[in-house]
Amino acid sequence: MSQLFHVQSLMEITQRPDIVFVRGHGSWLVDEAGKRYLDFVQGWAVNCLGHSPAPVAQAVADQASTLVNPSPAFYNVPSIELALRLTGASCFDQVFFANSGAEANEGAIKLARKYGQKYRNGAYRIITFNHGFHGRTLATMSASGKPGWDTLFAPQVDGFPKAELNDLDSVRALIDDQTVAVMLEPVQGEAGVIPASVEFMQGLRALTAERGLLLIVDEVQTGMGRTGTMFAYQHYGIEPDIMTLGKGIGGGVPLAALLAREEVCVFNHGDQGGTYNGNPLMTAAGVAVFDALASHGFLASVRERADQLRDGLLALSEKWDMEGERGLGLLRALKLKRDEGPAIVERARALAPEGLLLNAPRPNLLRFMPALNVSADEVVLMLDMLDDVVAGLRR
Template sequence: MQFDQAGAQALMEITSRPELVFVRGQGSWLEDHQGKRYLDFMQGWAVNCLGHCPQPVVEAITRQASTLLNPSPAFYNQPSMDLARRLTQASCFDRVFFANSGAEANEGAIKLARKWGQLKRGGAYKIITFEHSFHGRTLATMSASGKPGWDTIFAPQVDGFPKAKLNDLDSVRALIDDQTVAIMLEPVQGESGVIPVTAEFMRELRELTHANNMLLIVDEVQTGVGRTGAMFAYQHFGVEPDIMTLAKGIGGGVPLAALCAREEVSVFKHGDQGGTYNGNPLMAAAGLAVFDTIAAPGFLDSVNARAEQLSKGLIRLSDKHGMEGERGLGMLRALKLGRDIGPALVKAAINRAPEGLLLNAPRPNLLRFMPALNVSADEIELMLSWLDELIAQAD
């Protein structure tokens, strides 16, 4: 099969892509248009939490597609109600609004916090976020993000998102004024290099928001639904946020996101929030299959076992090659390379023969690992052995 150059030219140019087309996937493996296989430790940036084409999701979508696709969000449908109930029963939240992407869920969280500020805090609207954070690509979520350079791409930004330093409570306190309504953060900053929040800092933020009658919002787009070894990352810290956003893994590969909130914060009036495809039964059915798989007895125990294996393996590589260690939480981890060889390693990995390896370097000096949560022990060891060879060649 030849590469379709005309088809590639028809797509809008928004990123640099290699001239290969993935045509099928199963579990931790992808296959391109020429039959080459790749061990995938990106999984669509933590989207495919059960790997490629997981049987429970495929069966759920097939079943639902033959009965009902989208009756409109103006009506109830059973899969969305079932999934909302699963999420509330497994968390500290009472209400769920389904969306299609993490950016959309975070946009909803911002709107909900501001609406709560109008009703409960005399119009307070500012949301403190953090340097190097990533909350999405809408205008508001880009403004909320602390990604360097994003303040000028589509200027002017949306007002009201002062930036603090992660794990530095004094920097947060310094930004609070009478217009501050919430603090919003990722339990692990993924795009900035897999930087976890400390348990002490998360607890201090909860105390700070309580003391100042503000909301605590956790963006769990990347960390939620089993990625960190708990169903939700906030559960590691012994706190209960007011709002949580989910996406990526909750759909297991399909466009699904969720905005979750406690009852007293769920202040939207009819017409304040909506969306043509939101909570449609096809996507909700996929989400149900994902949730029930991850919630099954023993699944998260296996995730934690594999996470420990991956962490120890990355530490061995770091020690062997004189690097700077690893960090992360659960199955969201980074290898600190100590030098700017990340992009070169990503390119060498995908070009590896006879089988390739898919890696991600969100920063030039580190690699990020987001494998399927059900990746096997043998697949982790295979990745580590291939990466060992690639690093040796880069040196």
């Protein structure tokens, strides 16, 4: 009997197609009927090494037979090893491990407010951005600028005035004596893959430094090689005060991180914690992911595939009278001009004999988040399949 007969036991939180996936490898997923799908969503940029990557599978298997969770009240080796790798590759000094990007962002908000209590006379406001996305907890939803979220679970958590991305004056106008930080995604993912400009990020770093404010980069989606450098802030020639990571850091397992410069790490004992945080099973997976991304030539290959994907999307845009593409690294979007994104997603998934998995965060836009080790042939195949879908839709 198909597992679809039993889906009523799952809480309804999103519209799902009538497909049950049973296995995956690399850029491909297989459903219970045996149909294969080329996956350019990868769990919303979670599976940075594709499905069931051998290094992660081996690390988890080895660690599961050694030590799973001694509790975060004690040190464990994999968490120390991963923290050393992350701080060694970044401008940050200390790491707090969490289980999701939203939890890491919640921690960043708490850390900034604690810093404001200690150094800025109780300042607590964190300037965030319209159309930004930081998670689905009450505080991170309040920090997000997603339309409609201000009333969804009202009342919101206070203290998140909204500026406009790439508009430094809009940030400057919101700063007052209660401001402690500015928080943003280097590339607004849910908004439609909108990158911050180099000029804006450098101006923002200068402005926050001048006013004594913390700069927080939410790299839940952009971190861990997604943009072609280990962290997206490195594209901009700046050094933030706080960074959050999630999604790709675990290569598919629940892992996230909050990183900060030493002078910003002001939590007292008991201010932050979590039963599963930094457990060796998940951080061992994180070590395997980091080592794969840091291996010789890996990030260079990400940049090569990003160029290939960009050029292919631009060619499709020109062929079908669309509005071009945008993005950074292997986080890209195709601007459709028409509100046909959901129809393209549905038709692509229904292709036979093999389907294609895409994402449309906006009706007039497709988002692409393939595995970072996607092959050149798989990029070509995706572009050909997408071309066929658009041709059929336009007919």
